Amino acid sequence: MPDRFLLTTLLGREFVQTPRHLEHMLGHLLALEELCRSLGVSRISEFVDISLLELDEAASLLEHPPVQAETDPETGMVLAIEDLAWHPAALGMASLEACAQHLARGSSSLIDQADVPGLLEELHLCLSQLQPLEAQGGQFHFSVRNL
Numbered sequence: 423m424p425d426r427f428l429l430t431t432l433l434g435r436e437f438v439q440t441p442r443h444l445e446h447m448l449g450h451l452l453a454l455e456e457l458c459r460s461l462g463v464s465r466i467s468e469f470v471d472i473s474l475l476e477l478d479e480a481a482s483l484l485e486h487p488p489v490q491a492e493t494d495p496e497t498g499m500v501l502a503i504e505d506l507a508w509h510p511a512a513l514g515m516a517s518l519e520a521c522a523q524h525l526a527r528g529s530s531s532l533i534d535q536a537d538v539p540g541l542l543e544e545l546h547l548c549l550s551q552l553q554p555l556e557a558q559g560g561q562f563h564f565s566v567r568n569l
Contacts, residue, residue, distance in 0.1 A: 424448070424475055424566035429548050432508055433560040437497050440551060444564070446540040447548075453532040454521055461524060463517040471507040471563040474499070478568055508561035511552040518549050 427448035430439040447454065451466060458465045477500060494502040522545040524530060525538050533541065552562055 425569045426565070426567045427451075428565045428567075429551055429562065430471070430506075430565045431511070431551055431555055431560060431562045432503065433555050433558055435496060435503065437503055439497075439565065440547075442547065444544045444548070446537065446544045447564075448566075450533055450537065450541055453530075456532055457521055457524060457530065458517055461520045463520045464513055466517060466521075466564070469509050469514050469517075469562065469564050471565055473501055473506050474565060474567040477501065506565075507563055509563055511555040511560040511562050514562055515549065515552050515556055518545050518552070521545055522549065 427444045428439055428442070429444065430437070432438075447466070454466045491500045493499060496503055497506075522542060525533065525542055525545070528535070528538070530538070552560070554560075555562070
């Protein structure tokens, strides 16, 4: 299981990675997957980009990993925008809204009720970031990585 789960958005060439680790979403990812399946929306895992995780894994396998790789000016990372997987904000909104509405009703047997407020807060944070991008054709993914 990765250590970090972050929302990353893209509008045109404007790349934004929210600094907040979505710990509740990561911790309940399997339950969210089942919830999405039962609600008939795209699963959260379909929006996860594992490029950074794969890059970290590849570097750990090298006997002499590169000391300092050149960073991309747009992303601030080794990977460029084109190296990452992107999904329409509207598609993600449908899944996140369905999960948030279901959890707000208090009818989920998949997630402990004590964990629902933190999970709802993170879902609403994601929705607030994606909503302005939806009508403009913005894209997003959830980035996972080990620190």
